[in-house]
Amino acid sequence: MSDTKTGDLAIGKRIQALRNERGLTQGQLAAEASKHGDLIYQQTIAKIETGNRGLKFEEGIAIAKALNVDPVDLLSEESIEEKLLNATLDFSVSALRDYAFRTGLTPVFMMLNDFRRAEANYLRRMTETAPCELDSVKERIDRAVTPAYKELEKDANRLLRFVRDRLASFEDVYENLYADYENSPEAKRTPDDSDQGPVAYLDYVEERYQRKKSEQDAAKAGFMLPSSGYVGKFCKTPQADDAKNDTSSNAETAEDKN
Numbered sequence: 001m002s003d004t005k006t007g008d009l010a011i012g013k014r015i016q017a018l019r020n021e022r023g024l025t026q027g028q029l030a031a032e033a034s035k036h037g038d039l040i041y042q043q044t045i046a047k048i049e050t051g052n053r054g055l056k057f058e059e060g061i062a063i064a065k066a067l068n069v070d071p072v073d074l075l076s077e078e079s080i081e082e083k084l085l086n087a088t089l090d091f092s093v094s095a096l097r098d099y100a101f102r103t104g105l106t107p108v109f110m111m112l113n114d115f116r117r118a119e120a121n122y123l124r125r126m127t128e129t130a131p132c133e134l135d136s137v138k139e140r141i142d143r144a145v146t147p148a149y150k151e152l153e154k155d156a157n158r159l160l161r162f163v164r165d166r167l168a169s170f171e172d173v174y175e176n177l178y179a180d181y182e183n184s185p186e187a188k189r190t191p192d193d194s195d196q197g198p199v200a201y202l203d204y205v206e207e208r209y210q211r212k213k214s215e216q217d218a219a220k221a222g223f224m225l226p227s228s229g230y231v232g233k234f235c236k237t238p239q240a241d242d243a244k245n246d247t248s249s250n251a252e253t254a255e256d257k258n
Contacts, residue, residue, distance in 0.1 A: 009051030014074055016049040018067045021131050029066055037062035 019029050026049070027042040034040050037058050045063075047053035055063075055074070064071040 008054050011055050011074055012049040012051045015063060032066035033062040036065040
């Protein structure tokens, strides 16, 4: 099999996986993709998925829009399952957990357990209904977080939608979100005491991001990162430094007296 044929088959299988995840038939995908460009037939989708026909550029754009993903995702080496795990778990669940802590809403925690169980079933393909189970829980999460939009407003909405639409990595989501936010009028205003919306939530996201990056950097350097600063193989604790400073000060005082 030629490299071109192999590449066409790989792209076709990714399109097929994305289509199946969304519960679409080939005909439904063709109809939806046709709304975003030239007419695409069910037979065309079938040939693309089996690698018997290459994917044209315009078709790729239309199919990506129909599947609600970035066109790059059709060419990605990273599996769809990995993207779902990294992105959806990091942001959709954290946004829901944040709301649960704010409101003391016990049912939300139960829903988080349902989400993790459904996602585990999906990733491991434990049941034939796993994709439907995951979609069902996601819909329930959307409904549960809707009241929180009044507090979290644009950022909660953007985070949840951006993650599911793009299926991007943690870093990509944060960097794109933050760049977009920095250029918005919302970012330039001064927050007040009653501000529980975009500014407060972005601060929360940024803190998580910086914390994660610090942990990664510390791990690479062989350090551990406790709740307050670095402590590791080559790093003294703050208490140790304080004790050393106290000893030095006492020694200097004794020397002055002599």
